[in-house]
Amino acid sequence: MNMNVDKCPDCGSSKIGKGKLEGYATLRPLGKIFTTGSAIIVDVCTECGTIIKMRAEKPEKFTTN
Numbered sequence: 001m002n003m004n005v006d007k008c009p010d011c012g013s014s015k016i017g018k019g020k021l022e023g024y025a026t027l028r029p030l031g032k033i034f035t036t037g038s039a040i041i042v043d044v045c046t047e048c049g050t051i052i053k054m055r056a057e058k059p060e061k062f063t064t065n
């Protein structure tokens with residue numbers, strides 16, 4: 001299984017685009033009020049608009065120690 005090729009679970013299309021949520025939509029670590037969050041990278045199906053995957057751009061911000 002090639003992890004780099006995503007398929008839309010809804011329509012089966014492999015035309016996956018990438019987007020980014022940032023600004024007010026940043027994901028912040030819970031309980032770390034003054035820590036800046038991470039933008040979110042989003043894989044979206046360009047055929048039907050289904051959001052396939054969301055992931056934090058900077059996952060290291062969410063380590064808990």
Ligand SMILES: [Zn+2]
Pocket residue numbers: 008009010011012013045046047048049050
């Ligand atoms: Zn789709």
